[in-house]
Amino acid sequence: MAVFTEVSNTQLDELLSHYDIGQARSLKGIASGIENSNFYLDTDKGKYVLTIFERLNKDQLPYYLELTSHLGKKCLAVSYPIPRKDGGLLSEINGKPCSIAPCLSGTYVEKPSAKACREMGEMLAKMHNAVEDFPLSQENTKGSAFWLSSMPLLKPYIPDRLYQMLEEEVTRQLELQKSPEYQALPAGAVHADLFRNNALINKNGDDESLAGVIDFYFACNAPFLYDLAVTLNDWTIDLETGEFEPERAQAMLEGYNSVRPLTEEDHKLWQDILSAAALRFWVSRLYDYYMPRPASLLTPHDPAHFERILKLRRESAPEDLPWI
Structure with missing residues (x-):
């Protein structure tokens, strides 16, 4: 806290x-x-x-x-x-x-059910549809500029092999962002931090239903696919290994697709965008871990969690990644 x-x-x-x-x-x-x-x-x-x-x-x-x-x-x-x-x-x-x-109803749930994941996918798609007429714009404060400014600060603290991985992935993502395919992705105002602790779920016995979404203070203009990747990378994984749990991942993707259909163009960039979403949180967690701020009660998140997820997303066969 x-x-x-x-x-x-x-x-x-x-x-x-x-x-x-x-x-x-x-x-x-x-x-x-x-x-x-x-x-x-x-x-x-x-x-x-x-x-x-x-x-x-x-x-x-x-x-x-x-x-x-x-x-x-x-x-x-x-x-x-x-x-x-x-x-x-x-x-x-x-x-x-x-x-x-x-104050919205509901509570934090560590491992949301497939039903709750589907509802989160639906909600995310509704949010993306709803911002078509939102006029304001904001850069991603934890995007490429943050990665580049953080790298020289992090270099003295992390092993050479991890710094090399960081440097390679940042370079790859910067090239991706310049590509016509990336720039053609539908984009707008997104949450960009929709982890499980930024949603509230109502529980009735074993039944779970999404109550609402909170904490938009990393929101920015970015591809909608990036927002989906951030959410999927947190909601639908085995928390120990970072591997996707197929039933919950499929439920979220199907929920999203039922409201805002995903395209083949989205699919072509899916692995890269999943990696970008993992990179964003790996860099920010490294930064917070090695350069923490004072607070009454504050324990920085473990950077190794998103290091594992990034490695998995980079190294997976594309056909093994969840999709509709």
């Missing part, structure tokens, strides 16, 4: 005076996330989530807040910012930008 910014009762009361969501009853840190400070906020009018942005400043935030507001207006189950009394989506607390969102 990352709690970078503490909040006093006085600060909280002042913040809530700008909203019509009642008086605070309790505020409790949320045990997930490494980028922002997140809190469960209970008031006498309902349950909410307070997010304090630790890296993003108020000039960077409109894209993320407007995107979730846009998706919410399309009746998609996402965590969207509640407007202030003056109509704004962004506030400030303890000198940092913040927002408040409704």
Whole structure:
């Protein structure tokens, strides 16, 4: 859990005076996330989530807040910012930008069922369809520029064999991004970080149903196929080995395809895009592991997890990768 910014009762009361969501009853840190400070906020009018942005400043935030507001207006189950009394989506607390969102139902599930994976695929496709008329644009803050800037910083810390693998994959992905085939992929605003801990699932006995999607603060404009690869690489794998579990992977792909059909052009680049999605998280985890920030409670994720996944995606026979 990352709690970078503490909040006093006085600060909280002042913040809530700008909203019509009642008086605070309790505020409790949320045990997930490494980028922002997140809190469960209970008031006498309902349950909410307070997010304090630790890296993003108020000039960077409109894209993320407007995107979730846009998706919410399309009746998609996402965590969207509640407007202030003056109509704004962004506030400030303890000198940092913040927002408040409704608290969605559901909980984190470590290994979602095939049914939940299918529903996640459907939801992802609906999100991609919904942004066709979203006008804002944002570069991927963990994309190629981040890879290139991180490499010289990481070189002193990682073994030569891993640095060589990193250098080779970054070079390969940069060449891919220049290709006409890559540039022709349908693209738009995507979540880009839709891991299991950024979705909430309702459980009723053995039955699981997707309740909603949260934490869009790595959202960017990128190929929709990349967003699907990021999600598949986390939701549908054996967590020990990184191998895909066929039933759950197939369910997610079929769910996506039922709403937004995948194409042969997508298939041709599928292995490369799965590798790109793994590379993104390998680099960011290496960076956070060797150059951590101070926080009240923060344990960096193990970079070796996505090192394994990247090796698997690079080395798999294309016909062994899940597809529709």
